[in-house]
Amino acid sequence: MVDKNKAGKLTSKIIGWRIWIQAAFLIVWLGPAGLRLHTVCSPVFHCYACPLATFACPIGVIAQFGALHVFPFIAVGLLIAVGALFGTLICGWACPFGFLQDLAAKVPTPKFDLPKVTGYLRYVVLIGTVLAVPYFFGEEHPLFVCRVCPAGALEAAVPTMAGQAIAGEDIVWPSVIKLTILALFLIAIFFIRRPWCRLLCPLGAIFSLFNRVSAFFLRFDTDECTHCERCHKLCEYGIEPEKTPNDLRCIRCLECTKCSPDALNLGSIFEQAKSDGDKSVNI
C-alpha cells in the first residue's frame, strides 16, 4: 500500500481550487503591468501577438525560428526542462487556453467524447504545421501554425480588429482559414471538453511525451484499487487512469485522484513508495 505522499496530500487540498489556480496564472501570462517580455518564452499556449501577452509563445517561436532555419535553443531548452519537471500538469493547471476551454465546458450543453485515436492528431500538427511547413515553406504558407492557430485568432486578431474598429481604422481581417478554425473552435468548446488540447495542441503533444518520466506523475497503487471504475467516470477525457495513469492524452487535471480508495495520487520521483510488496506502478 502506498501512503499518501507530500505531493498527494497537497493535491487533495488544492484540487478543488484548480480553476482559481488557473485564473491566478492568468495574471502571469496576461501581464497587467504591461510587461512585454517577448525575449523570453512562457511554457504555455498563449499568442505573443495578444495585446496583453507577457511572454512569447514557445510554439510560435519554434515555428518562426524554423522558418528562419535557426535552432530555437531557448524555446526547446525551456520545454525540455519544464516538461521534465511537470509534464502535462502545465496543461491542466497553468495554460490560459486550457483554462478558457475549461470555463466553456462549465456551460451545461451536451458533451461528446472523442475516439482515442484522435489524440495522435496533435503529433501530426506538431510535425506538420510547427516543424515541417515552416522549415520547408516559410511563414507565408497558409498552413504555418500561426496562420491557423485559434489562440492567435482569439487572443490577437480579434482584439486587434476591435481596436482598429474603435479607432476608425481599416480593419485587417485574418485569413478565411483562420476565421473558420476560430468559429469551429468556439462552437466545439461547448460540446467537447478541451477540443484544442485533445485534438490539435502541439504544445500538449510535446509535454505529453514527458508524462512517463516527469518529476511529478500520476501514481497508481494496485493494492488500493477496488476495480470500482469510479476513476473512469471521474476522468472527463475518456482515459482509464488505472490502466494508463500517465496516458499521453492526460492533462493531469487530477480529478481521478478523488477516487475514494486513494488508489490514484500525484506522485513525485523523489518520494519512494512505502510498500507492502511495492505494487504501485508508475507507468
Add this chain to the structure above:
Amino acid sequence: MNSNTKILIFGLLVLLGAALLVYGVLFHSTTVSAQQEGKPVLLAKSEPALMKDASVSGVKRDESGKIKQTYEVGEKAPEACST
C-alpha cells in the same frame, strides 16, 4: 521503470534543458542583414533579440537563405505579427 532510472532520466533532461537555455540566452547569436541609412549592414542578433523580432515579423528569411531585418536599424520594429 524503477525510481532510480526515472530520477536519472529526469536529471539528464533537466540538465539538457538548462544547458540549451543557458546557451540560447548567453551565447547563441545569428547574423542578420539590415539596412542602415540605405546601406546594408550585418548585425549579430542574440537569440532573445531574434525571438522578439520574430514575434513581430521583424525578421524574414529571403530566397537566398539570408535572414533579413524588415525594418531599418534605428527605426521602430513592427508592432504586430503579420500572421
